[in-house]
Amino acid sequence: MARGTGSFILRRLVHAVPVILIVAVGVFLLLAAAPGDAVDAYLAQTGSGDTGFAAQLRQQWGLDESLPVRFLMYMESVVTLDLGWSVAVSAPVTEAILVRLPSTILLMTSAILLAAVLGSVLGAVAAMRRGSPLDGTITTIGLALNAMPGFWLGLIFIVVFVVGLGWFPLAGMSTIDGPTDPVGHALDIAWHLALPVITLALTYMALYMRLMRGAMIETRASDWVRAARARGLPSGRIVRGHIARPALLPVVTMLGLQAGAMLGGSVVIETVFAIPGLGSLAYIAVSRRDLPLVAGVVLAGTVLVIVINIVVDLAYARLDPRVADERVRSGPNR
Amino acid sequence: MRVRFRSHERAASDVLAVDGIDLTVAPGHILALIGESGSGKSATLLALAGLLPQGASAEGVVRLLGRSILDLPEHERALVRGRGIGMVFQDPGGSLNPVVSIGSQVDEVLTVHRGLRGRAARAETEALLTRCGMADAAHRAEAYPHQLSGGLKQRAAIAAALAARPAVLLADEPTTALDATVQAQILDLLVGLVDTERLAMLLVTHDMAVAASVADRIAVAYAGRIVEEGPSEQLIVRPGHPYSLALREASLPFEVTHDPLTRRLPELRGRMAAAGGTGCAFAPRCPLVIDRCRTESPALLPFGDGRVACWRAGEAVA
């Protein structure tokens, strides 16, 4: 199994390369289309307006070259992972991104898992009580949460739970002079991330609710459930093992589908809750018009989505015995 | 041990699926219930097991080991299923959960009904699978349904059905979906199990050849009623009801009896009527029909060692 997994991952990564390249090209074109360039942004920030200095900088940074040459320079920088300098955070772009990546990964993974768990449980309840008022209520609540802007829900939660009740901290990832022992530190981070994770999860769980509900309605009517009843198994066991368990598979398949949307959602969530992650970095980059940083964030975000999808596909292959053998060998078939 | 029942059943929108069936099976014996689609045979099995879909109901008396079970509350009915009654279905793959290994599915029945867990359960599962004719049971128990052939899947389904040591086995066309050679093996297996485990088996099939090969007694269903019932030799050699004769001719011709003039094999024209209604349901298609058949529904009356519901019983076979 390990060997198969390795080649599967390799295949997916190879398949991802053209995607990343296309994104890189797209980003380059976008930057080229932008009025003003990195030099303008730099000068705007540092305050000097000397055109001679500007010309000198342009030459230094290679921005006076023709488009094709700049394109090659850009692609070279992408491949070597040297994504330039960020004026907004005064650091190399690559470094700025890598420093903030773990926070976002933690936030996203927790939110995806929480959304999936909540969505599956609620979808299961809705499916088993299909047609009842509870079913309609659950579905509507899911839709309503989905319709709320994530940043707005976050702000409301802050008003209620932070300002009002004081249950959670206001901002950041961890308390400044908080516990330093591993467990204490981890708990502290969890406490800080709780509200942002919950906000993100609630906003995106509607899809999982729908999927689980639909899947369970189908499995409930399947022959093996009838056979399980014929064996006299108690209904609790049947619901868990024979109705819900096979129904989870379509939910897991779609787990990665919202990854891109959720990463986008994390931009505002991180900004509202002051989490130092990729999302808030995106906001900083955009508000300061730091185009190299913007480009870097776009690429990093794309790679993150790809990785999440690969992980989800691996998890799915583990869970569905029918697919475990083939998918590992034949690669993606989206 | 006896299972005796008489039931009326009504499926949704008041379609009468079974209009009074009266059968008895003794332990160590096989009763085959033969009929075409629409005869109510599958509905009968589901009603016995308490698995009728919502909206369908069964009325009457069903006795298992002397105990009436039809009116039990659902949670007690569930206990009867598995421990009292085991059931095997037509589609072998369909009875098995595709994401769980077959061993685990049998283990589960052992845990719920016989209190076995872990190693003890798995050991018994392997023993069961071996008794159901599965070679290399220890290995096979880890397999998932999609990795097994139809025959193996059906063996696993049978093992799961018998794991709780029921007294009765209900089989709904268990071999119809299998290849011919595998059919014979599974039938042999079932016969063997009936003997060794002293099961009372009710086998539903549309194929008289299957019934003839394994059953001790045969009951023929038509339009929701039993029209003939008796020891299988009698029913095959000297069927009392014209429909039984037609069934026999269609699947077990003693000689190729095609009409030399038209060169056509014997066929039974027409379609089965719905259950209920006056008169004999078979009247429209019966070669021996008389006026009385259309007005009076014939009762099941003794005929040889069995019973027949026909005003002209026994006259079909010259």
Add this chain to the structure above:
Amino acid sequence: MRLGGWIGATWLLVVTLVAIAAPLLAPGDPLNLVARPLIAPFINPGFPFGTDQLGRDVTAMLMHGARVSLVVGLAAAAGAIGIGILVGTLAGFLGGRLDTTLMRITEAFQTVPTFILALAMVSALGASTGNVILAIAISSWPATARLVRAEVLSLRQRDYVDAARMAGLRPFDIAFREILPGALHPVVALVGVTVGGAILVESALAFLGLSDPNLVSWGGMIANGRAVIRTAPSLVAIPGIAVALTVLSVSLVGDALGTRLAPRSRAYA
């Protein structure tokens, strides 16, 4: 769901009418300072929803903000669906190398986190309403493209396409006149999601200060209210409820239409 569809349709009707009539109902620039700051909502009949910390009329801002949300939402969704239909039809109909290339590009656009792409575009091109619409459209078209392509692929095999070809119709005509109409009905299901998504993205961009600064937007109102959230939470709550209700209504109407027009789609069961 049908009840939900009607409720949603009612709210959308209200919002649309208010949006159209905004200049009449609340004349003048909604960003003008008109009264004492921080009047609470539901107290003063002259200012039903109160005023913000600069003394601007919240009711007027809500009404004008509705215009922005609806216009951007609908225009962006129309753009996304239009691009998606175009790409999907071309890819499905022409097949071969072009199909593969287009699908790779679609996959690329789908992999980039949608909001980040929109952010990048607005950042690069400037924060005007037109750019916002463009940005949202460009980040939302892949779903439609995939769906249309799948439909076109299946319809392509049908006999009436061969008949059209025999009759001498040019490929372009075949693709867009014969096949496309049949491929459109599943797209109806996507309209609700796309419009709702567009409205949410617009409000998020406005919240981050990346939309046209001269126009009022519900997202911008939320950002504005954030500064005084402890003392006047209604300034955040009210515009957010407006967004949520509108997006929810779009979803409900989209669902209802989806079930009506494409009853075989199980997703709405």
